[in-house]
Structures are given as C-alpha cells and as structure tokens.
Amino acid sequence: MSRFDLRPAHIDGLVNAGLQFGIIGVFDDLTPVGQMLLQQHRPHREVDQEDSKPPDYVATVTDRALHPIAALCLLECYEYQTSGTIDWHTSDAHDWTRRLRETVLTRLPAEAKATVRHGTNYVPAYRLLDAYTETPWGITELDQIPEIGDGVIEVPVVRKGLRAQILTGPIHCPNKGLSSHVRHVTILGVGDERALPAFARISEPSDAAPGVYLLFQYGRYVARPADAPPGKWFMASGAHLHTSDSRWRELIGHSLPIPLHDRTEP
Structure with missing residues (x-):
C-alpha cells in the first residue's frame, strides 16, 4: 500500500x-x-x-x-x-x-x-x-467517520465446523443441489439444536464447502443444507458424506458415510 x-x-x-x-x-x-x-x-x-x-x-x-x-x-x-x-x-x-x-x-x-x-x-x-x-x-x-449510533457493537459469529467430502456414484440426481457443483461441505451442527462439539469446530464454511446440518431421522443421520429456508423439503440425491478424519466417528458414532439430502423439486 x-x-x-x-x-x-x-x-x-x-x-x-x-x-x-x-x-x-x-x-x-x-x-x-x-x-x-x-x-x-x-x-x-x-x-x-x-x-x-x-x-x-x-x-x-x-x-x-x-x-x-x-x-x-x-x-x-x-x-x-x-x-x-x-x-x-x-x-x-x-x-x-x-x-x-x-x-x-x-x-x-x-x-x-x-x-x-x-x-x-x-x-x-x-x-x-x-x-x-x-x-x-x-x-x-x-x-x-461512522458514528456509534445506539452504542451496541455487534460482532458477527464466525462459525466453524468439520469438513467432509461429497461422494457420488453412478446413480446421482442432485437437481442443482449442493452435490451438483461442490465436492466438500462443512458440518456446522448436529441434531435438532444444531449444536457442534468444540473438537469439531475446525474450518469455516465457504462457497467451495458450504455448511450443512446433520439431523438424526428414522434411526440414522442425514445431512441437509444449513442455509435452507424453514419448511423447505429435501430428499436424497444419491450423494453421501464422509471424511477420514477421526473426529467423524466421535461426531456420529460410526465411520460410515451418511446420505446427503440436497435434492429439491418444485
């Protein structure tokens, strides 16, 4: 400069x-x-x-x-x-x-x-x-020079999560979902409360690794986009999430891939 x-x-x-x-x-x-x-x-x-x-x-x-x-x-x-x-x-x-x-x-x-x-x-x-x-x-x-205004200084929360890879196979129909244009996601929360243990707060989400939540439904975890509007319905696209990071097992209780529900239909 x-x-x-x-x-x-x-x-x-x-x-x-x-x-x-x-x-x-x-x-x-x-x-x-x-x-x-x-x-x-x-x-x-x-x-x-x-x-x-x-x-x-x-x-x-x-x-x-x-x-x-x-x-x-x-x-x-x-x-x-x-x-x-x-x-x-x-x-x-x-x-x-x-x-x-x-x-x-x-x-x-x-x-x-x-x-x-x-x-x-x-x-x-x-x-x-x-x-x-x-x-x-x-x-x-x-x-x-900006003024202080109401005196409240708000600091945006920088969220971090665990990076995971998107796996796709021969049957993959994302219909413009996440798995159609990125190969990684960032897990920002787990369960209904969208909480995440401190050990998994590693990486910030980005355009190349957008945020997802892991929800436990019907006896298993599924992943859904974190920025989805309330009430928007997602379904399986044929893609799955996985990472070789040992924190994956600590987070979900096993080392297997989980389905990514990123497909929507009109």
Missing part, C-alpha cells in the same frame, strides 16, 4: 477521538495536539526539529459521537503513514496514539478484539466489521 500525506480532516478525526475517549481534557485546546500529530506526520527535514514552527493547523471540533472501531481505523492509517518518519518510536505522537488505542480497545467487547482468520492472514475481528471497512483509509471530511 502506497504512503501519502493525510489531510487535516484526518488529524481532526484523531483529536476528536482523543477528546471523546478522554485522552484530551474537556477544557483542553485540541489544536496543539493536532499540530503535534501533524508535525510528526510531515516533519520539517530541512531544519532542526527544535527550530521548526508548528504546522499551520487549527482543530475543528465535531459534536458527532465517533464509532470506536472507526477511531481505530483512523489510528492505524495514521500510524502506517507516519511510522517511517524520524524518531517515530520515541515521539510524542507515538505515545499519544498508543494511549488512545489502549483506551479505545477497553470500549470493545472481547469478541471484537479476538484474533480471527481472514483469508491467509490472522487479524483482529474489529477490522472485519462495517465501522472499520466503511471508514476511508485517509479521510478528507469528518462526516466520513
């Missing part, structure tokens, strides 16, 4: 976050803090730091309640764009942003701070939430 100079509005967002989360006092002047942040971001390299004048900056105050996760996005953008400057790690700006981050993180639920897998990387869960992804990377206006 290329580096660029942040606009004064981005500095405004940081100092307003500092005011909102108590890093700056209610009666303090925001402008000196913003000047400090801006001076570290755009250092005067031609002269000694002691002789350089404060940047031409006057803080703009907003009465909007900024979303704490949006504030983290502003912080991480500022640090990314500023971390290459001289003496960054010993600077007042580095210490100030660290204190702001620590304070903001105390306002988040544990689920938002947890590390989760995203693609091939592991990231804090809050980076995947709307308040983070909808905040521009380098704002140009204060109005671009």
Whole structure:
C-alpha cells in the first residue's frame, strides 16, 4: 500500500477521538495536539526539529459521537503513514496514539478484539466489521467517520465446523443441489439444536464447502443444507458424506458415510 500525506480532516478525526475517549481534557485546546500529530506526520527535514514552527493547523471540533472501531481505523492509517518518519518510536505522537488505542480497545467487547482468520492472514475481528471497512483509509471530511449510533457493537459469529467430502456414484440426481457443483461441505451442527462439539469446530464454511446440518431421522443421520429456508423439503440425491478424519466417528458414532439430502423439486 502506497504512503501519502493525510489531510487535516484526518488529524481532526484523531483529536476528536482523543477528546471523546478522554485522552484530551474537556477544557483542553485540541489544536496543539493536532499540530503535534501533524508535525510528526510531515516533519520539517530541512531544519532542526527544535527550530521548526508548528504546522499551520487549527482543530475543528465535531459534536458527532465517533464509532470506536472507526477511531481505530483512523489510528492505524495514521500510524502506517507516519511510522517511517524520524524518531517515530520515541515521539510524542507515538505515545499519544498508543494511549488512545489502549483506551479505545477497553470500549470493545472481547469478541471484537479476538484474533480471527481472514483469508491467509490472522487479524483482529474489529477490522472485519462495517465501522472499520466503511471508514476511508485517509479521510478528507469528518462526516466520513461512522458514528456509534445506539452504542451496541455487534460482532458477527464466525462459525466453524468439520469438513467432509461429497461422494457420488453412478446413480446421482442432485437437481442443482449442493452435490451438483461442490465436492466438500462443512458440518456446522448436529441434531435438532444444531449444536457442534468444540473438537469439531475446525474450518469455516465457504462457497467451495458450504455448511450443512446433520439431523438424526428414522434411526440414522442425514445431512441437509444449513442455509435452507424453514419448511423447505429435501430428499436424497444419491450423494453421501464422509471424511477420514477421526473426529467423524466421535461426531456420529460410526465411520460410515451418511446420505446427503440436497435434492429439491418444485
């Protein structure tokens, strides 16, 4: 990602976050803090730091309640764009942003701070939430920062399950069901309560391995799509599920394949 100079509005967002989360006092002047942040971001390299004048900056105050996760996005953008400057790690700006981050993180639920897998990387869960992804990377206006709204920070539950292979034979009639276009599924729950033991929560469902539930009916387990609308009827397509993973036996009580009911008819 290329580096660029942040606009004064981005500095405004940081100092307003500092005011909102108590890093700056209610009666303090925001402008000196913003000047400090801006001076570290755009250092005067031609002269000694002691002789350089404060940047031409006057803080703009907003009465909007900024979303704490949006504030983290502003912080991480500022640090990314500023971390290459001289003496960054010993600077007042580095210490100030660290204190702001620590304070903001105390306002988040544990689920938002947890590390989760995203693609091939592991990231804090809050980076995947709307308040983070909808905040521009380098704002140009204060109005671009999402507000906290009702104050509730909802963290989507990342469901995991046990991956299984779809087996098909000469008699296979899926009628556009799962087994017509994928070769793996992810078992997300078992039984009427759709619960899953912790030992089987291994992989996240995906387009190539969509979620299914295992239901015990007529003396045996059958698998059905997890995203099916309530009341939709499924029948056997001739496909079965199986995996050589030893957790399969622990999950269903035997090591045999089970039928996949993924066929529907109008």
